[in-house]
Amino acid sequence: SAVISQKPSRDICQRGTSLTIQCQVDSQVTMMFWYRQQPGQSLTLIATANQGSEATYESGFVIDKFPISRPNLTFSTLTVSNMSPEDSSIYLCSVTGIMNTEAFFGQGTRLTVV
């Protein structure tokens, strides 16, 4: 299984600012994803982080709000831009295993926007 380190684990931010979340995997993986989990809710896919090219965003999510980088096969960042209280949520990095079956998750970043 892949070990995923996600930083920061939590943060409290002022509205209008931006936060960059880092995701580091202990092995090269093909697929990396970013999810949002609002309190008591399920996981919603934000985007697929593509190595060396622009991320693929799901409906309702845009690059200007959630820019994503993936400079190599083991690292990705998600930025939450111009934050508002509605962005308060848990953000999760996920990767698929070498056989592209299991999905593994980081511990999440709990973001509170005040």
Add this chain to the structure above:
Amino acid sequence: QQQVKQSPQSLIVQKGGIPIINCAYENTAFDYFPWYQQFPGKGPALLIAIRPDVSEKKEGRFTISFNKSAKQFSLHIMDSQPGDSATYFCAARTTNTGNQFYFGTGTSLTVIP
């Protein structure tokens, strides 16, 4: 549109009971059905998974039952313990959409000592 529908939303059982969580799907292209367990403050962790060519899979106290014709699958937890108290998510995946996973809405399970 919710690709995977999960019920119940919450569940309370006595220790030793057998909670059952159900999921249903419509997309016949789904080819992998995992269950995830999430404790507060943690990311989801893979618990057990099944492929559609198998009707049942057991791992320890956890069993998945799969009904391909009904497009339903369920998680059974045998001899439930207070430590099983967590949120459980079913999911489904298809390689047709780049290995994207679709998650159910989650079930909050409480096992009372």
